Amino acid sequence: MLPPSSVAKSTLHTATPALDPHSCASQSALRVRHLRLHLAVDFAQRTLAGTATWLLAEAPAGIAPGTNAELILDTRGLQIEGISLGETAAGPAAEYHLGAPDPVLGQALRIQIPAGTVAVCVAYRTVPEAAALQWLSPAQTAGEHPFLFTQSQAILARTWLPCQDSPGSRFTYEATVEVLGAERGQLLALMSAENPQATAPDGCYQFRMAQPIPAYLMALAVGRLDFAPLSGCTGIYAEPATLPQAAYEFADLEQMVAAAEQLYGPYQWERCDLLVLPAGFPFGGMENPRLTFVTPTILAGDRSLTSLVAHELAHSWSGNMVTNATWNDFWLNEGFTVYFERRIMERLYGSSYAAMLQVLGEAELRDTIVELGPESPATHLRLHLAGRDPDEGLNDIAYEKGCLLLLTLEQLVGRARLDTFIKEYFARFSFQSMDTTTFIAYLTEQLLDPEPGLAERLHLAAWIDGPGLPANAPAAHSARFDAVDTALAQLAAGTAPADLQPITTEWSSHEWVHFLQGLPPTLTAADLGALDAAFRFTASGNAEILAAWFPLALRAGHAPADAALENFLRHVGRRKFLVPLYRALLAVPGGRARAQRIYKEARPNYHSVATGTIDALLK
Ligand code: BES
Ligand code: ZN
Numbered sequence: 311m312l313p314p315s316s317v318a319k320s321t322l323h324t325a326t327p328a329l330d331p332h333s334c335a336s337q338s339a340l341r342v343r344h345l346r347l348h349l350a351v352d353f354a355q356r357t358l359a360g361t362a363t364w365l366l367a368e369a370p371a372g373i374a375p376g377t378n379a380e381l382i383l384d385t386r387g388l389q390i391e392g393i394s395l396g397e398t399a400a401g402p403a404a405e406y407h408l409g410a411p412d413p414v415l416g417q418a419l420r421i422q423i424p425a426g427t428v429a430v431c432v433a434y435r436t437v438p439e440a441a442a443l444q445w446l447s448p449a450q451t452a453g454e455h456p457f458l459f460t461q462s463q464a465i466l467a468r469t470w471l472p473c474q475d476s477p478g479s480r481f482t483y484e485a486t487v488e489v490l491g492a493e494r495g496q497l498l499a500l501m502s503a504e505n506p507q508a509t510a511p512d513g514c515y516q517f518r519m520a521q522p523i524p525a526y527l528m529a530l531a532v533g534r535l536d537f538a539p540l541s542g543c544t545g546i547y548a549e550p551a552t553l554p555q556a557a558y559e560f561a562d563l564e565q566m567v568a569a570a571e572q573l574y575g576p577y578q579w580e581r582c583d584l585l586v587l588p589a590g591f592p593f594g595g596m597e598n599p600r601l602t603f604v605t606p607t608i609l610a611g612d613r614s615l616t617s618l619v620a621h622e623l624a625h626s627w628s629g630n631m632v633t634n635a636t637w638n639d640f641w642l643n644e645g646f647t648v649y650f651e652r653r654i655m656e657r658l659y660g661s662s663y664a665a666m667l668q669v670l671g672e673a674e675l676r677d678t679i680v681e682l683g684p685e686s687p688a689t690h691l692r693l694h695l696a697g698r699d700p701d702e703g704l705n706d707i708a709y710e711k712g713c714l715l716l717l718t719l720e721q722l723v724g725r726a727r728l729d730t731f732i733k734e735y736f737a738r739f740s741f742q743s744m745d746t747t748t749f750i751a752y753l754t755e756q757l758l759d760p761e762p763g764l765a766e767r768l769h770l771a772a773w774i775d776g777p778g779l780p781a782n783a784p785a786a787h788s789a790r791f792d793a794v795d796t797a798l799a800q801l802a803a804g805t806a807p808a809d810l811q812p813i814t815t816e817w818s819s820h821e822w823v824h825f826l827q828g829l830p831p832t833l834t835a836a837d838l839g840a841l842d843a844a845f846r847f848t849a850s851g852n853a854e855i856l857a858a859w860f861p862l863a864l865r866a867g868h869a870p871a872d873a874a875l876e877n878f879l880r881h882v883g884r885r886k887f888l889v890p891l892y893r894a895l896l897a898v899p900g901g902r903a904r905a906q907r908i909y910k911e912a913r914p915n916y917h918s919v920a921t922g923t924i925d926a927l928l929k
Contacts, residue, residue, distance in 0.1 A: 330636040331696035332465050333476035334409065334418035338382035342474055343367040343522075345483035346397070351499070351532050352490045353456045356445045358530075359435035361399055362472055364481075366428060376425045383432070384468040384475035384525075386416025387440055391433040393421055399431050414699045416468050432472050441918040442466035444590060446533075450915055451588045452551040452606075455496055457533035459587055459603065461596060461917060464637055464700040467525040478635045478743040480522035489513035489532060498536075500547060500585060502529040502598035507537040507545075519599065521578065522741055524633055529598035531585055540564055548586035552606060556586045559609050559616065562658060566620050569657040574627050574650065574733045578740065582626070584619065590883035592917035594618050597625030605884050607853035614819040615854060617655050617667055624650035627736050635745035637700040641691040642744055645712015646732070652713070666820040668717075668786035673827060675710035675779070682707070684778045691715065691774050692746045701919060714783045715773045721784055722767055723757060731757050746774060791824050798828045807844035814845070819852045826858035831865070838868035848874045857887045861894035864901075880912045885920040892927055902928070 330336035344365040349358045366381065373379050390408065394401035409418035421430055436443065446457040460470055468475040487499040494513035498506065503517035538557045539545040541564035548556040567582050583601050586609070595618050596603040602622040608615035628646035648671065656664035682688045682705065691711055695703040720728045735752065750770065758765040772780040797813050817825075826847075833841075842848050847859040848871045856878060863871035879891060895905040909928055913921055 330476035330478055332415060332637055332700055333384050333474065333479075334415065335382045335384045335474035336476040336478060338474065339373055339379050340369060340381040340423060341367040341479060342381070342383075342481050345471075345473070345481055345485075347471070347483060347485040349485065349530075350488045350490050351458060353445070353458070353493050354491050356438035356443075357435050358440075358443070358470055361431050361433050363397055363429055363431040365397075366423070366430070378425055379423050381421045381423050381430060382474075383419040383421070383472045384416055384465075385419045385434075385472045386411075386466075386469045387437050388469070388472055389435045389437065390419065390472070391435065393433070394431045395424065395427050395429075397429045397431065399433055401431060404430055415465070419472055434472060436470050439918075440469040442469045444592075444917045446588055446590060450590055451533065452549040453534045455493060455534040457531075457588055459531040459533075459591065460529050461592060461603075461919060462528050463526040463596065464704065465526070466919075467528045470530075471525070471528060473525045473528070475525040476636070477524040477526055477633050480524055480633075480741065480743075482522050483517075483519045483528075485517040487515045487517070487530065487532070489515075497532050497534055498547070499530065499532045500535070500601055501531075502527050502601055504581075505547075505583065505601060509535075521599070523599055523630065524743075527597070527599050527630060529596070529601065529603065531587070531603070533588075535585070537583075543567075543581050545581075545583045546586065547583060547601070549588070552586055552609070555609050555611070556584070556606075559611070559613055560584055560619055562613070562616065563619065563623075565658055566616075566623050566654055569654045570620075570623055570627070570650070573653055573657070573729065574736055577626055578631055579626055582623065589881045590915050590917060592883050592885050592920045594884060594886060595622040597622040597629055599626070599630050605882075607882055607884055607887070610819060610852045610854075612819070612852075614852065617651060620654040620658075621647055621651040624654060631741060632736055632739045633743045635743040635748075637695055637704065638693045639744065639746045639749075640693065640700075640704050641708035641712040642746065642749060644708040645691070645715060648709045648713035649716040650732075662788070662790050663820075665786055665788040666790055666818075666824070668713075669788045669791055670820060670823060671710045671713065672786055674706055675714070678706040678710070679778050686777060689777045701922065711773070711779065714779070717784055718768065718773075718780075718782055719757070722764060723761070727757070750774065788824075790821060794821050794824045795828065798825065802830065807841045811844065819855055822852075822855050823858050826855070826862060829862060833862065833866050835867045835869070838863055838866045839870070842868065842870065847871075853878075853882065853884075853887065857891065860891055864894045864898050867898075876908055879908050880915065883916045883920055885923060888916070888920055889923060889927065892924055896927070 342364040346363040349360040351358055369379060393404040393406050395404050405422040407420045411417045442460045442462050444459055448454050448456055451457045465475055467473055485501060489497050495511045498509045499515040501517040503519040506515055534549060535547045536550050536553050537545055537547050538553055544563045546556045546560055567577055571577055579600050581600050585601050585603050586606050587603055589606050591605045594605050608618050624647045628650055629643040634640050634643045652664045652667055655667060679689055689707050693703055769780055769782055793813060797810050800810060850856055860871060860875045892905050895901040906928055
């Protein structure tokens with residue numbers, strides 16, 4: 311056994327912010343370091359309006375003191391109302407120019423910066439269609455008030471904030487947010503920052519984020535929200551109707567934080583709160599620092615879907631602290647996070663639980679590889695997304711193939727050494743960005759080179775720049791799923807669903823999902839009727855079970871599930887569920903017209919990242 315490596319030996323540096331193909335601002339000679347944001351939230355007009363004051367970082371060595379320079383910010387669809395030099399809107403007017411619009415990247419905002427300038431103040435407003443923003447009517451919430459939330463990842467921050475919108479650039483921020491009109495005093499505003507815990511009668515809120523973050527972690531939500539503490543530094547924000555259930559569901563949050571810290575070092579963000587959004591939220595979760603956003607579809611009532619919370623928590627290290635330099639390096643965020651998520655779940659609920667998650671993840675990965683094509687460059691860990699919308703190019707590969715690379719390493723060097731490596735990696739590069747090339751160099755220096763033959767056994771190049779699944783990938787095994795496979799075999803041999811029951815009584819939703827995934831494609835409507843009668847799938851309150859069940863019901867023509875499916879599609883905006891369900895609809899006779907009819911009604915409930923994908927699917 312070799313001694314664990316030591317960070318002190320590393321001679322590596324992360325380069326100055328990488329050139330990012332998805333950010334014009336990444337070409338800027340000048341960099342921002344701090345934001346002072348003032349925004350008014352107008353629900354009647356569906357706009358945010360105010361000023362973004364950017365304090366500039368010291369000019370880089372390439373720019374001689376006393377010369378003028380250019381600051382480039384990313385914008386998309388913003389109305390720029392004026393730019394002044396200095397820390398307030400009262401300063402001298404700046405000279406600026408908005409570049410030609412690109413549908414994905416938006417417009418570069420080029421501001422001339424005279425020597426000696428310390429800040430610029432941009433007055434602007436958003437448009438009602440701003441892609442990051444979802445403005446909900448009261449009917450689209452669990453209560454009686456409108457709601458607003460942002461989703462900035464991957465490159466949508468620029469649709470609500472003129473900023474250097476590259477994950478390779480970081481800044482600290484403070485913000486003032488004022489709720490206008492009839493909703494003033496009714497709604498609480500929250501950000502990815504130090505947050506209030508109660509609604510302010512004057513509708514004015516202050517925020518501060520003291521750790522430098524990339525723009526994709528900028529977040530804002532405004533709604534009729536209450537707060538419930540879980541422990542000293544964890545708690546839940548949710549609509550009043552949802553809060554009790556949410557506080558029950560996420561009761562283990564504090565323990566998750568403790569487990570994560572034991573694994574990979576201190577949590578660097580002070581508080582760890584969750585915000586449960588209305589059902590239109592397009593993702594399962596979004597790791598906004600200090601305040602993870604989550605979908606209400608994980609409120610299963612039995613705490614069965616909380617691995618998603620562990621996932622977003624893990625991003626507090628992989629992603630928010632050590633950040634992918636560009637979206638081509640997305641696997642560094644998500645692959646580490648999936649591995650870390652399962653380690654947290656293993657600590658809390660045991661290895662048999664984590665093994666189920668791993669087996670389900672590997673099944674998803676195999677499906678994704680088939681879908682993308684086994685030789686497709688889209689199955690590489692390192693991506694080449696220049697010229698494409700990152701939202702279309704980012705897929706499951708980063709998550710599950712990235713996690714499998716770390717599991718392969720774990721098998722080769724042992725858990726203890728891998729854990730030391732990961733912990734030191736997080737400490738060494740905290741609040742910095744990381745690209746794939748630098749990561750490979752660091753891994754090679756710290757872990758591979760010290761042990762002869764290790765690099766050859768890992769086949770790192772096949773993982774990073776090769777397609778599909780390398781031959782040395784380990785395959786997970788779940789003993790709890792063996793029991794499910796036994797039940798599936800009995801069913802195939804003619805046992806009636808109702809007679810399987812003694813085996814199934816202790817099953818979690820993960821076993822049920824594995825069961826549904828294992829059913830043969832040849833089942834008839836009568837077969838599904840018997841399964842539904844025995845196990846009440848159509849009436850399930852678990853979104854993962856429903857999402858696995860509906861495609862089977864559609865394919866077999868099990869009509870009793872139709873109304874529940876339509877209800878689900880009308881209310882839930884989570885893209886991961888919507889895409890396969892609309893696809894399943896398209897695959898049945900007469901399905902396209904049916905899908906289009908449902909979509910026409912449901913589309914106003916979805917966020918732009920979901921409608922972008924489903925518009926293309928149903929066109
Ligand atoms: N950061 C992602 C969500 C994301 C990725 C938004 C890329 C925009 C672009 C988040 O951490 C995530 O991965 N969410 C998953 C859940 C997770 C348990 C796999 C989701 O939303 O399904
Ligand atoms: Zn993630």
